[in-house]
Amino acid sequence: MKNLQMVDLKGQYTHIKDEIDQAISEVIDSTRYIGGPHVSGLAQELQDYLNCKHVIPCANGTDALQVAFMALGLEPGDEVVVPAFTYVATAEVIALLRLKPVMVDVDLDSYNMTVEHLESAMNPRVKAVVPVHLFGQGVEMEAMMAFAKKHGIHVVEDSAQAIGSSQVYQDGSKHMYGAIGDVGCTSFFPSKNLGCYGDGGAIFTQSTDLYEKIKMVANHGQSRRYYHDVIGVNSRLDAIQAAILRIKLKRLGQYNQARRKVADHYDQSFADVDWITTPLRSGHSDHVFHQYVMRITNGRRDDLMKYLAEKEIPHNVYYPVPLYKQKAFASFTDVRELPVTEKLCKEVIALPIHTEMTQEIMDHIVSVVKSFS
Numbered sequence: 001m002k003n004l005q006m007v008d009l010k011g012q013y014t015h016i017k018d019e020i021d022q023a024i025s026e027v028i029d030s031t032r033y034i035g036g037p038h039v040s041g042l043a044q045e046l047q048d049y050l051n052c053k054h055v056i057p058c059a060n061g062t063d064a065l066q067v068a069f070m071a072l073g074l075e076p077g078d079e080v081v082v083p084a085f086t087y088v089a090t091a092e093v094i095a096l097l098r099l100k101p102v103m104v105d106v107d108l109d110s111y112n113m114t115v116e117h118l119e120s121a122m123n124p125r126v127k128a129v130v131p132v133h134l135f136g137q138g139v140e141m142e143a144m145m146a147f148a149k150k151h152g153i154h155v156v157e158d159s160a161q162a163i164g165s166s167q168v169y170q171d172g173s174k175h176m177y178g179a180i181g182d183v184g185c186t187s188f189f190p191s192k193n194l195g196c197y198g199d200g201g202a203i204f205t206q207s208t209d210l211y212e213k214i215k216m217v218a219n220h221g222q223s224r225r226y227y228h229d230v231i232g233v234n235s236r237l238d239a240i241q242a243a244i245l246r247i248k249l250k251r252l253g254q255y256n257q258a259r260r261k262v263a264d265h266y267d268q269s270f271a272d273v274d275w276i277t278t279p280l281r282s283g284h285s286d287h288v289f290h291q292y293v294m295r296i297t298n299g300r301r302d303d304l305m306k307y308l309a310e311k312e313i314p315h316n317v318y319y320p321v322p323l324y325k326q327k328a329f330a331s332f333t334d335v336r337e338l339p340v341t342e343k344l345c346k347e348v349i350a351l352p353i354h355t356e357m358t359q360e361i362m363d364h365i366v367s368v369v370k371s372f373s
């Protein structure tokens with residue numbers, strides 16, 4: 001079997017090609033390349049989809065996080081609690097703004113930070129926390145929000161990998177990830193569950209006060225044209241990308257369902273393999289499987305990687321190195337070792353998962369993985 005990929009963007013495009021091509025050529029024809037009806041239309045549609053009062057599209061997910069932190073008005077040296085097992089962007093912007101990332105461990109089964117991890121890191125300098133909904137599985141936010149409120153800290157959700165996922169609270173109410181914290185940040189990087197054809201991102205908030213600040217920071221700190229109240233950045237989503245995202249947002253439910261089906265198949269196929277621990281599906285949320293990440297518990301993850309490479313089965317390790325062991329963070333953290341993060345970095349492996357997976361490809365991947373010994 002040839003040309004297997006972690007994610008099949010070409011196959012997905014093929015199904016919506018006519019609609020996409022027409023939308024792109026309409027934008028080019030209109031000459032409204034910055035802002036305009038597609039950007040505001042996307043913001044409105046995301047507001048409805050997430051049940052969120054305000055959506056500010058921006059240039060990418062890393063910018064979304066940076067702008068969010070700039071808008072919160074934290075002081076240099078303020079501490080922000082982040083999981084040590086995440087993509088670098090989560091903590092990078094914190095360090096960039098001269099805030100202090102406080103790295104905490106994660107749960108072995110969900111790979112996510114819990115309110116207990118947050119609690120263990122609390123001290124009077126902690127001003128914010130970034131729950132990262134890793135691989136498409138939501139952090140338990142009901143307890144996290146209650147704790148944050150009690151301690152007066154900001155919650156900035158990193159929902160770059162979990163758009164479309166939600167949590168049902170004890171009272172039965174449903175909350176979309178990204179629209180729960182004070183601010184939510186997402187990325188439209190092509191391979192994300194809602195990806196565009198370049199870079200893109202968005203910021204979500206239910207607070208009108210924060211919305212005004214975020215909008216200002218993302219637009220050169222100006223409240224009206226050529227009047228600059230704060231130092232800001234330039235972070236915009238292109239109109240072409242917004243037009244593409246509107247087409248894909250209509251299909252996001254269907255796309256996430258297709259990912260879940262692949263995950264179900266892997267789960268069932270590996271249930272009888274004693275050296276594989278398939279990913280947890282937490283009781284509090286649905287999983288949108290940005291990645292299918294399982295653990296290889298016989299100590300031979302790296303051998304399996306070599307084997308899969310020989311057999312041309314795509315795979316990846318998210319993430320091989322804990323944040324606190326990255327050279328860039330050496331002067332930003334005193335953390336040396338967190339046991340679960342260390343274990344996950346040695347055991348996790350991601351298999352292909354996307355919206356275009358066929359039974360034949362899945363069966364092939366499963367049989368190769370199972371033939372490893």
Ligand SMILES: *Cc1c(COP(=O)(O)O)cnc(C)c1O
Binds near residue numbers: 089158
């Ligand atoms: C992708 C991603 C980001 C950054 O998004 P970009 O659009 O690539 O800047 C941030 N956090 C997490 C968890 C991500 O997966």
